Amino acid sequence: MDLACLQNVSLKKLAAQTIVVRTTGFLFDDQLQYPQWEVDAARLKHLIQDVGIGGVILLGASTAEVALKIEQMQGWAEVPLLICADIEEGIGQRFPGATWFPPPMALAGVAKHDLNQAIALAEQMGAVIAQEALAIGMNWLLTPTVDVNNNPDNPVINVRAFGETPDVVSAITAAYIRGAQQFPVLTTAKHFPGHGDTAIDSHLALPTIDHDLDRLNAVELAPFRAAIAMGVDAVMSAHLHVPALDAEYPTTFSRKVMTDLLRGEMGFDGVIVTDALVMGAIADRYGNVESVVQSIIAGVDVILMPVDAVGAIEAIVQAVESGRVTREQLEQAVARIWTAKQKVVNSPGLPGGQFTTGRPHQPITADRLIQQLAQPAAAQTVEAIVRESIATHNFQQIQPVTNGRNLILTDTLLDSRLVGRLAPAVTLPPHHGFRQLELVDRNTPEWRAGKLVPTVLQLLIRGNPLRGIQETVAQAKAILMQLIETQQLAGLVLYGSPYVFEMLTPLLPDRIPAMFSYGQIEAAQTIVLQQIFSPVEASVNNKEGMF
Known part of the structure; x- marks a missing residue:
């Protein structure tokens, strides 16, 4: 993305493009299930249409409702939105009406007796999830989870991981991404630099990983290298304290981790996104303003679920105006976001506009959903993973x-x-x-x-x-x-x-x-x-x- 096109964009609009807020997939406010985290319809429209936020994360409702909601939201947006969800077990995990897979660790169960079969099934799984996401208008998969779950007491990763050893996780990660890349959606490797060996839930507190650099390179970082080699589009940070990487800052706030390690040493040039900033490991200790600014300083591009979206945008603007963040750094973040959007905004279910290349918009219809969701081939993949694990x-x-x-x-x-x-x-x-x-x-x-x-x-x-x-x-x-x-x-x-x-x-x-x-x-x-x-x-x- 040429940075010249961003020079005339206001600071507020640039900052807004870094923000992803959460809302429900349901169409009406009385269906909000988590009002402390989900914005209502009027506020959502304001944030998209007037403020110009960059994306939305969804939870809840059927696939048909979610498809309509995404159509509505994209219609409000001047710059097309990134629409994402935590769908590690498929679209059907979050939105009934689509395919629901066993948890990712089932593939490790298959790999115990046949790694090649696990790799083949992982590729099929990635393709199904990407295709079904595209069918409802979702363009950003917050998968795969590439943590190595080598701590049985891990309360937050556990069966969400592809396995307990770096070799297996790396092989399955690469296959999953390869499958998803058959469709124009974004993939996300998470949770960097590796959340597998923790016994504390980062939703509630900040875990510490005390391993040295040799161990981190051999185990935790290996699957991320495999994901980057496969061309993963985004990497999500973990809210961790890893003294061997940064003795002072949590990884999400660490320039040593997000910029020097991930971008510099590991060569990742895609989008870096925080894990949800409403999580207790961050929100309870740092608050909305400082958590957002520290993330941007560290080199993060996308702020996922800040405590207060408008306050987060104001905090970024003030950080640039005060010199804590340079405008160039903010423009580079937005350039990476817009480069990602260029890859996917012309997918079926998304309107044309600033990034159009001429592909016609395909409106959501009942026939389209019925023909593309929960198909027999997807069910066969589910059953094979279940049987073989x-x-x-x-x-x-x-x-x-x-x-x-x-x-x-x-x-x-x-x-x-x-x-x-x-x-x-x-x-x-x-x-x-x-x-x-x-x-x-x-x-x-x-x-x-x-x-x-x-x-x-x-x-x-x-x-x-x-x-x-x-x-x-x-x-x-x-x-x-x-x-x-x-x-x-x-x-x-x-x-x-x-x-x-x-x-x-x-x-x-x-x-x-x-x-x-x-x-x-x-x-x-x-x-x-x-x-x-x-x-x-x-x-x-x-x-x-x-x-």
């Missing part, structure tokens, strides 16, 4: 019973998309005699085994940013021990965390089968339950198999 313990099939209990525990049943009345975890066990449904979550009073009943225990537990999983794991362990001690446990299924599975399976008697899936989605529930239950037709008359 399943783990077993003491495996044997569970025989049908006459009157058993289907006990399901999850972190929360409130607004759950995983344990509804049509979920396979609910509907399949009754076909094998496990008809007594009991649902438990962390809000349930202490569970008691009661009457002796053969029980299949299903646990939906995975790393949970902001809340953690310690209480849910303790609850699951207590229930499991009751069922074992009263000899009611017929089998265990765990969906989510391989670390919890590894912790619980040594407690099982030899005769009790257990299965694990990284995925908690319907496809995972169906595949696992079909494998762990003996076919009814073949076993229904086998009285010895019944309790």
Whole structure:
């Protein structure tokens, strides 16, 4: 991007282009789910149309609603917007109606026995996510997560990572980006310089990583080098304290990390974006103004979710006027942002305008969404990842019973998309005699085994940013021990965390089968339950198999 075109742009307009705010994908204000973080419709229109912010991050609503919302927002914008979302598990993870994948670490499960297959599936996954994002008008993927999750107690990365070793993570990262590059969308490697070996959630506090430079280069930084080599468009900072890189500043505020290391030593020339600045690791310690200015000084281009967008813009303008930031540095940041926009703003679902190259705008239609979302080939990729990443313990099939209990525990049943009345975890066990449904979550009073009943225990537990999983794991362990001690446990299924599975399976008697899936989605529930239950037709008359 030629900087000359930015010389006549006002400081305020330049600063505004660095800001990405969060809103809901729903169309109406009474549907706001997180009002402390999401701007309402009137404020959103003002920020886009009058202030000229650079982008929006979305959460919530169906794909059809989100597509309409994106059309509306792009129609307000003088300079086309970057539209993004955290869609590490696919568009369907955040927006029902599209494909929902198992978490990225499922690919590491595949790689344990076939790395080449994991690489092929990662490329397919990247392509599906990019294509479906494009279908609804989204042009910036906040994926892939390239952290090396080598700390099982990591509460914020965990199964969001592609694995636990730099070699596997690097190989899968490159394949995922290669797949996404089949479509004109932006990809993002996160969380730089590596958030995998932490036991503190940066949503709540600032984690410290004490490794030396040799270790950081060998492990944490390796997948970022692989992503840069593949041409990743953006890198997202992590809110960390890494003394070996900068003893004074958190990485997001560190010029040594963002500019000297990432741009200088590693050669990255794309967009650098902060992780959300509303996160406790930053907001609670530094506030809105200083966190924004320090990020820009460090060499960041995009400010994601500042506490106050207008205040953030004013802070950048004042920093330039006071000499803390040069106008040239701000122009360079906006040039990188606009270069990225040039790559994607003519994608289907985005209007023409300042960056048009003549490609016609393709309006959102029901036919278009139906033809491009949740297609059979995407479902086949999901199923392959699920099947090839399943783990077993003491495996044997569970025989049908006459009157058993289907006990399901999850972190929360409130607004759950995983344990509804049509979920396979609910509907399949009754076909094998496990008809007594009991649902438990962390809000349930202490569970008691009661009457002796053969029980299949299903646990939906995975790393949970902001809340953690310690209480849910303790609850699951207590229930499991009751069922074992009263000899009611017929089998265990765990969906989510391989670390919890590894912790619980040594407690099982030899005769009790257990299965694990990284995925908690319907496809995972169906595949696992079909494998762990003996076919009814073949076993229904086998009285010895019944309790």
